[in-house]
Amino acid sequence: MAAVAAAAPFRRMVTPGGYTMSVAMTNCGAAGWVTDRAGYRYAPGDPDSGAPWPAMPETFLRIAAEAAAEAGYPGFVPDACLINRYEPGAKLSLHQDRDERDHRHPIVSVSLGLPATFQFGGPKRADPVRRIALRHGDVVVWGGPARLHHHGVLALKDGDHKATGRARINLTLRRAL
């Protein structure tokens, strides 16, 4: 992951509404999730450098495939890995993941470093939200009827973790194209 961040540094992107996100992001794989004033989308390269995103490390592919298979989604081959970095206070508002072409593919989410509180709602934004603690090493596989449910991450509490320092890192592995 350090190699990915060296080639494609973490950056805080701007939403279509003009807000700078508190979460810093980068990507690896054939496609990477980006946002700017023009909208949310998957892009083949880093808009900051013009270069293709770094290749998906073999270990990421293997973790994603093994976790997905165990959850009942055999044959999962991600082509996009969004890497989110949360520093204390950073959060992700309730949203749906709908920029991928085929929502029948699951998403595999890996949490590293400081713990966070995940909000997990329903198909409508106003649906009640459950809170789930995500700790270092947790892997969540997200698919089927829950694939389009709203979710978010509450503001990260300060702390110090031996793996990441004062940060939480989340990998979301997807089939985007």
Ligand code: MD6
């Ligand atoms: C995060 N995760 O945990 C943000 N989306 O930092 C997500 O937004 C997410 O974990 C779709 C599926 C799994 C996820």
Ligand code: FE
């Ligand atoms: Fe999401």
